[in-house]
Amino acid sequence: MIKRKNVLKIAIDSPAAAGAGTLAKAISKHYNLFYLDTGKIYRFIAYLRIKHPKKFNYKFIKSKIKLLKIKDLSDNNLLSDEVGTEASIISKIKSIRKMVHSFQINFAYNPPKKYKGSCLDGRDITYNIIPDADFKFYITANIKTRALRRFKELKGLKKKITYQEVLKSIKKRDKSDFNRKISPLKKTKDSLLINTTNLNKRACFLKIKKIIDRKTNN
Numbered sequence: 001m002i003k004r005k006n007v008l009k010i011a012i013d014s015p016a017a018a019g020a021g022t023l024a025k026a027i028s029k030h031y032n033l034f035y036l037d038t039g040k041i042y043r044f045i046a047y048l049r050i051k052h053p054k055k056f057n058y059k060f061i062k063s064k065i066k067l068l069k070i071k072d073l074s075d076n077n078l079l080s081d082e083v084g085t086e087a088s089i090i091s092k093i094k095s096i097r098k099m100v101h102s103f104q105i106n107f108a109y110n111p112p113k114k115y116k117g118s119c120l121d122g123r124d125i126t127y128n129i130i131p132d133a134d135f136k137f138y139i140t141a142n143i144k145t146r147a148l149r150r151f152k153e154l155k156g157l158k159k160k161i162t163y164q165e166v167l168k169s170i171k172k173r174d175k176s177d178f179n180r181k182i183s184p185l186k187k188t189k190d191s192l193l194i195n196t197t198n199l200n201k202r203a204c205f206l207k208i209k210k211i212i213d214r215k216t217n218n
């Protein structure tokens with residue numbers, strides 16, 4: 001694999017709806033980093049399973065991943081709660097993780113030339129995908145805050161869902177993501193904890209920016 005030199009790499013892990021995506025996007029924009037929401041890749045595969053249950057096998061997924069473009073990940077169909085739940089199921093399959101792994105590593109270490117580096121968020125980024133990242137963050141918030149944020153997001157997308165349903169599915173996903181045997185979500189010792197429960201987007205961004213600037217300006 002080609003590795004570009006002097007690439008600034010930021011790794012973020014977080015449970016569902018903790019605000020990591022919003023923050024990662026803001027950080028990436030500010031520092032001109034290539035941003036990859038790795039959950040979207042699992043969602044993309046989950047959506048394939050929902051859409052083509054009969055064709056869904058290793059060969060089929062591999063052919064789709066081979067052709068996968070970043071713009072395919074902005075499909076609004078990937079944002080539903082149903083796809084999120086399915087993603088947490090298929091993400092436990094070892095062969096699928098292996099396939100997705102190389103796609104992510106390539107983007108982390110060899111981002112398009114116009115970017116200064118990369119910023120990836122997911123569940124196993126800090127210890128599996130970019131273990132040598134320049135900055136590692138574990139972003140979290142309490143479960144009710146996360147459910148409320150996701151509920152508002154889904155309502156904004158005109159999805160038919162109640163707050164209680166969102167809360168239930170986030171609890172289910174947490175249980176699966178934290179406890180699975182393969183690549184479980186965890187806060188590594190070398191990750192900095194950012195709790196976004198009582199912070200707005202701007203405050204979270206400034207907190208992270210301060211940490212990055214302190215190290216990169218020295």
Ligand code: C5P
Pocket residue numbers: 016017038039040042043084087088089091121122123124125173177
């Ligand atoms: O981040 P998002 O909620 O979109 O992720 C959907 C699901 O994909 C997660 O619940 C998790 O099970 C899985 N995932 C993963 N590893 C990643 C990113 C997401 O297992 N790096």
